[in-house]
Amino acid sequence: MTREELFANIQRKRSFLCVGLDTDVNKIPEHLFDESNDPIFEFNKAIIDATADLCVAYKPNLAFYESIGMAGMDILERTIEYIRGKYPDQFIIADAKRGDIGNTSTMYARAFFGDMNVDSVTVAPYMGEDSVKPFLGYEGKWVTLLALTSNKGAFDFQFMEDANGERLFEKVLKKSKEWGDENNMMYVVGATKAEMLADIRKIVPNNFLLVPGVGAQGGSLSEVAHNGMNAQCGLLVNSSRAIIYADSTTEYATKAREAAQKVQQEMDELLKEKGL
């Protein structure tokens, strides 16, 4: 998907919501296990059907699928196929946080952009250029590079400062601009630091930012929009648990839709404020 197509989807759907499909076998409604032989996939399908008109992206986190072995990987593949087939305008991000030496990153890129056919993969920057670049060689595909994450451990290394006061996450943003551009690279920027989005926008004014941590993790959507939105929106705001686990009864899909709709309506207002 191109940047223009992604922006067009955001304008048309009045939403820059990304729904995180962090489907945990221990958290999905219990009745699904009685009703289906394939409860995790049924859950994903119901959540997707309930939210697809309210969001522009889905982000399955690989760990949740890998943790149940090959059955999990099979569910992930079928989930992606389901989205591709029924909702082709969705941007799919494999939240895998990969990154390895050049020839190995090439293998990962082939896995995600070839067979699995997602639009983007999250990539960790620690190993530098040759670990990231192999993901940039695919037409219409994207790297979502970790810059500033939303977890407590982000403070351990990402805020390290050099003698000039430049922090590691800023170095990651600056250096990576030599590898890709706003048409194939977006960045993970944690919403718990919404006030830092303005600083980040100075370094990467045109790139999309994937902002996790709104909702269950407590970030404020309007702060994120006011500090981070650019003329092509430039934001994908992720919500996982607050939407997919909004309810654990037979009403879970309806409640997930209501949670997503609440976010989408706020996003519509924020887009209007910006004249988009």
Add this chain to the structure above:
Amino acid sequence: MTREELFANIQRKRSFLCVGLDTDVNKIPEHLFDESNDPIFEFNKAIIDATADLCVAYKPNLAFYESIGMAGMDILERTIEYIRGKYPDQFIIADAKRGDIGNTSTMYARAFFGDMNVDSVTVAPYMGEDSVKPFLGYEGKWVTLLALTSNKGAFDFQFMEDANGERLFEKVLKKSKEWGDENNMMYVVGATKAEMLADIRKIVPNNFLLVPGVGAQGGSLSEVAHNGMNAQCGLLVNSSRAIIYADSTTEYATKAREAAQKVQQEMDELLKEKGL
């Protein structure tokens, strides 16, 4: 496996070699595709049988298996089972370079230490403490944390210096000592910087170091040993391509054994020099 058991294996086998099972469907001998319906597993099995008495560890890189989809993950699982069943004294490292926010790392840890039952997983440090700690909660299991990698991109961020001249990889070593100790944490240290091993040993004198990049990537084994060996050896030196692709004919397993034996004999000498 405990540190004492690993060291005992090293002394008994006169080897601190780790064989990297980076099995690439495009690089294994062609005749295997004629002879078997399961050529990648057959290749792994033959390499393992040819090298198991000469090495103390195997390190499959997940990318090589993930890149061929679920069939690849099935081959990986069977390879690990094969090693576990026939060579229970082998230390198995899943080279996965994972790392995510706390609850997600918990899922990864469960995948690798539960079902897959490897001894260690490589973990990327960028996201800090809560991304690493979930891997440390398993008795007899290990984190192999990326500190200084052997690729060119290592220079992009890992050598970043703070105002006191402390570099990022040194911060990673120091900080991570608060999370685990020499009984559950080892570090990836690239052999292309063998001269730096002495500096690294000042920070982590007792931890095992996993040293990739000896062989195909050109590091010198004796330099690594002279700078990095401690009183319990403290080294696992990985070789992948130089061993597993030593030959592409029907003699590939024999040639892999010869390549491994050459390394093991040098290791025996280096252990003797150190009085181990």
